[in-house]
Amino acid sequence: MSVLLGLVGASLVAWIGLIIGRGFFWRPWPILKPAEPTASSRGCSVAAVIPARNEAEILPQALPTVLSQDYSGPFRVVLVDDRSEDDTRKTAQSIAGRSDAEEGLVVVQGKPLPGGWSGKVWAMQQGVAAVVADSTDARSPRGVPDYFWFTDADIAHAPWVLRALIERAEAERLDLVSTMATLRVETAWDRLLIPAFVYFFAKLYPFRFVADPKRRAAGAAGGCILVRRQMLDAAGGLSAIGSALIDDCALGRLVKDAGGRLWLGFSQGVRSLRGYGSLSSVWQMVTRSAYTQLGHSSLKLGATVLGMLFLYALAPAACIGGAVATVFGLPEAAPVAVLGGVTWGLMAGSFVPMLRYLAAGWWVAPLLPVAGVLYVAMTISSAWQHAKGKGGSWKGRTYSGSDDA
Numbered sequence: 001m002s003v004l005l006g007l008v009g010a011s012l013v014a015w016i017g018l019i020i021g022r023g024f025f026w027r028p029w030p031i032l033k034p035a036e037p038t039a040s041s042r043g044c045s046v047a048a049v050i051p052a053r054n055e056a057e058i059l060p061q062a063l064p065t066v067l068s069q070d071y072s073g074p075f076r077v078v079l080v081d082d083r084s085e086d087d088t089r090k091t092a093q094s095i096a097g098r099s100d101a102e103e104g105l106v107v108v109q110g111k112p113l114p115g116g117w118s119g120k121v122w123a124m125q126q127g128v129a130a131v132v133a134d135s136t137d138a139r140s141p142r143g144v145p146d147y148f149w150f151t152d153a154d155i156a157h158a159p160w161v162l163r164a165l166i167e168r169a170e171a172e173r174l175d176l177v178s179t180m181a182t183l184r185v186e187t188a189w190d191r192l193l194i195p196a197f198v199y200f201f202a203k204l205y206p207f208r209f210v211a212d213p214k215r216r217a218a219g220a221a222g223g224c225i226l227v228r229r230q231m232l233d234a235a236g237g238l239s240a241i242g243s244a245l246i247d248d249c250a251l252g253r254l255v256k257d258a259g260g261r262l263w264l265g266f267s268q269g270v271r272s273l274r275g276y277g278s279l280s281s282v283w284q285m286v287t288r289s290a291y292t293q294l295g296h297s298s299l300k301l302g303a304t305v306l307g308m309l310f311l312y313a314l315a316p317a318a319c320i321g322g323a324v325a326t327v328f329g330l331p332e333a334a335p336v337a338v339l340g341g342v343t344w345g346l347m348a349g350s351f352v353p354m355l356r357y358l359a360a361g362w363w364v365a366p367l368l369p370v371a372g373v374l375y376v377a378m379t380i381s382s383a384w385q386h387a388k389g390k391g392g393s394w395k396g397r398t399y400s401g402s403d404d405a
Helices: 002-021 059-067 088-098 119-135 161-172 188-204 207-211 229-234 247-257 279-287 298-327 333-357 362-387
Strands: 046-052 075-081 105-109 147-151 155-157 176-182 224-228 262-272
Touching: 002 298, 002 333, 046 059, 046 119, 046 161, 059 075, 059 088, 059 155, 075 088, 075 119, 088 105, 105 119, 119 147, 119 247, 147 161, 147 229, 161 176, 161 224, 161 262, 176 247, 188 279, 188 333, 188 362, 207 262, 224 229, 224 247, 247 262, 279 362, 298 333, 298 362, 333 362
Parallel strands: 046 075, 046 147, 075 105, 176 262
Antiparallel strands: 147 224, 155 262, 176 224
16 A cells, blocks of 8 residues: 555656646646737738648638638738548639638649658648749749748638737747647537647647747647748758648647747637547547657557556546545555545646636546546557558548658
C-alpha cells in the first residue's frame, strides 16, 4: 500500500507541475477578437487558399463566410478541388457565381497526388502556385500577396476574422497567426471527447510556449492559419512539409525553425461546421494521425500509454479502490483514497475552464480520466492500423509512410 501511496503522490506532484508550469495550457487563452483596422494593415494583400475534398454538402455554409470577409485590403480566394468524388467543384463554382466579393473566387481542379505528398498539403501547394502564377501574369494587375490565409472547407468565419488576423500579425510583427476553431459540442460523446481533445492539444502545444521565440514548442491549428508569404518562401515553402499528415503543426514548426514568430490562440469567430457526435467518428479522426504524432515509434507509444495512465487513470482508481478498501478495514487505504481524490479533483478542476469555453457543462469535468483512457485506446488503435498498412486513412486515401515533418 505504501508503494501505491507513493505513486499517487507522484501523480499529484506531476499534476501540480503541469497546471503551474505547462504554460497554463488549461486556460482557453489567448483569444482572437475583433480589431479596428489601422494604417499599417489596410494595404496588406491576402490570398485565401482552401483545400476541399468531398465537401459539396458543407461548402454552401462555409465558403460564403470567407468570401464575405469585412476586409478593405486586396483579397482573393482560391479553392482547390482535391479530386473530389462528389460535386465539390460544381458547388464551389455556383457559389462563386453568386458571390458579391470584389475579386470573387477561383476554383482550381486538383492534379493527381504525386509521391511524397499528403493530399491536403498537395492541394494547398496547388492553391499557392495558382496565386503566384496569377500574380506574375503580365495581364494581371494583382501582385504577389503579403499573406496566405489557409483555411479548411468546413470552417465558418465571422466577418471580422481576417481583419483581426492581419491586425495581430502587423501589430506584433508575427509570421504566422493561427486560431483553434471552436468545435461543435452537441451529443454526450461530444461533451466527453471534444473538450478533452482541445485540452490535450493545448497541453501538447502550450499556446504561450508556441508564442515564445526562446522555446522550441511550435504548432498551429489547420482550420485557420495566416502566414507571411516572405517567411513561407524563406522557410522552403510547402514542399518542405509535403509528406506531413499533421500539416498544421508541421507548418508551425517549419516557420519557427526558420526564425519566424508564431501566435496560436482561440476564437469564437472561427467555428467548425463538421459534427462528430459519436465515439466512432472521433475515433476515426484521432487514429488517422495519433501514431504519426509519435513518429511511428513503438518506444514513444509505450511511454505515452504509461504516461497517460499514470496521469489520468491512477488517481481515480486509487480514490475509488481506496474508498472500497477502507470500508473493509484495509490498513493505509484511507490515505490512498484521500490523496487519489485530491489529485482527481485537481485534474477535474483544470478541465472546467475548457468545458465552460465550449459550453459543454462543468459536470463533465470528473469524467476527464474516462476521456483520457479512451484517447489511449485510440492511440493504440492508430498504431495497430499502421502496422496493418492502414495508417493515416482519411477521405478515401491511406498514407502508410512516415511523416517527415
